Amino acid sequence: KAGVTQTPRYLIKTRGQQVTLSCSPISGHRSVSWYQQTPGQGLQFLFEYFSETQRNKGNFPGRFSGRQFSNSRSEMNVSTLELGDSALYLCASSWGTYTGELFFGEGSRLTVL
């Protein structure tokens, strides 16, 4: 059974650009959640999607957005990148929303110059 796949694994952007990250969940999982990890703030919850609907959102500015497609694949977008957006972005999938074991991808490491 394939795990959670995140693409791209590494990317470098400059301030002001935008970026789109992709997450393909484990087959059959309908919930995808996104997290930001930085050395200073640790792991922080971004948002969670279930059946194409955003169910909840963390305390991040509107520059951070996401969506989920009918096949449960999810994308997150960060617009007008800032230096502080440099981080490891992780997604996790689970069978149900709010409950269930989380299965994490390897992450997308974003560097903003």
Added chain:
Amino acid sequence: KNEVEQSPQNLTAQEGEFITINCSYSVGISALHWLQQHPGGGIVSLFMLSSGKKKHGRLIATINIQEKHSSLHITASHPRDSAVYICAVRYGSGATNKLIFGTGTLLAVQP
């Protein structure tokens, strides 16, 4: 004060030792997760608890809902257990439901 506190922040042990990592939280939760992260980023879910105790191999996780406290135990530790262990709690309902994380415990097991 963080809503999820872990202790210790750093832990060095000798191979074979019994290890305990603690997690205290200040909110009412629906579930608690223990996660393991090796250098390079990948996170593995070890346990998800809402009550009682779970065991998987050499790992044991317990939770006391009344005391808002959970522990992760590693018996007969091994160098391959070296990693960051992260406690995360799920709380809230509906649109306010979220997962919040402790700052992690860096474990180094020396041979």
